[in-house]
Amino acid sequence: DSGVTQTPKHLITxxxxxxxxxxxxxxxxxxxxxxxxxxDQGLQFLIQYYNGEERAKxxxxxxxxxxQFPDLHSELNLSSLELGDSALYFCAxxxxxxxxxxxxxxxxxxLTVL
Amino acid sequence: EDKVVQSPLSLVVHEGDTVTLNCSYEVTNFxxxxxxxxxxxxxxxxxxxxSSGIExxxxxxxxxxxxxxxxxxxxxxxxxxxxxxxYLCAVEGNxxxxxxxxxLTVKx
Numbered sequence: 001d002s003g004v005t006q007t008p009k010h011l012i013t014x015x016x017x018x019x020x021x022x023x024x025x026x027x028x029x030x031x032x033x034x035x036x037x038x039x040d041q042g043l044q045f046l047i048q049y050y051n052g053e054e055r056a057k058x059x060x061x062x063x064x065x066x067x068q069f070p071d072l073h074s075e076l077n078l079s080s081l082e083l084g085d086s087a088l089y090f091c092a093x094x095x096x097x098x099x100x101x102x103x104x105x106x107x108x109x110x111l112t113v114l
Numbered sequence: 115e116d117k118v119v120q121s122p123l124s125l126v127v128h129e130g131d132t133v134t135l136n137c138s139y140e141v142t143n144f145x146x147x148x149x150x151x152x153x154x155x156x157x158x159x160x161x162x163x164x165s166s167g168i169e170x171x172x173x174x175x176x177x178x179x180x181x182x183x184x185x186x187x188x189x190x191x192x193x194x195x196x197x198x199x200x201y202l203c204a205v206e207g208n209x210x211x212x213x214x215x216x217x218l219t220v221k222x
């Protein structure tokens with residue numbers, strides 16, 4: 001158990017819908033990262049927050065957005081969902097900002113878009 | 115464009131064998147290279163490397179980074195069936211970039 005929690009574990013929804021994925025980092029960690037893992041794309045970095053501020057952006061679509069709240073939990077919002085958005089979404093946390101960026105991954109949220 | 119390339123993509127060995135997994139990279143503003151092990155669930159952290167030539171070791175696993183040649187290797191000695199997993203290399207530059215992984219299968 002990494003200490004990172006993600007909810008929900010599974011999510012099944014329809015195309016065009018909007019969902020919110022939630023992540024609570026390990027106690028004391030200030031950085032939160034979001035990743036998407038699909039069979040054909042591997043693990044893709046989406047976005048990083050550090051102490052409430054956006055720090056780095058990867059391959060995140062405009063339909064996706066995220067934020068980190070004052071209590072350091074984070075939410076990833078996915079809207080206008082498409083079939084191709086079906087994937088495992090991981091959240092990871094680390095104590096500090098880059099570098100020295102040892103990350104601990106949560107169990108993931110499996111999103112299925114029908 | 116930044117990229118991380120792992121080789122081989124897949125490897126099948128027998129218990130007791132030694133394996134070497136490779137990770138080469140081209141990233142802007144290199145900060146660190148990380149190795150993860152992923153079984154059926156979330157990746158678990160193995161090593162973080164920031165300096166060339168300094169070997170990191172944990173039991174039967176070890177890793178080293180060459181910042182001049184832009185690659186890292188992960189060695190596993192005396193492999194066991196429990197080592198079967200996908201091994202991911204990630205490089206932190208301006209963002210985090212993962213390789214496609216090496217799927218290691220260790221047969222009894």
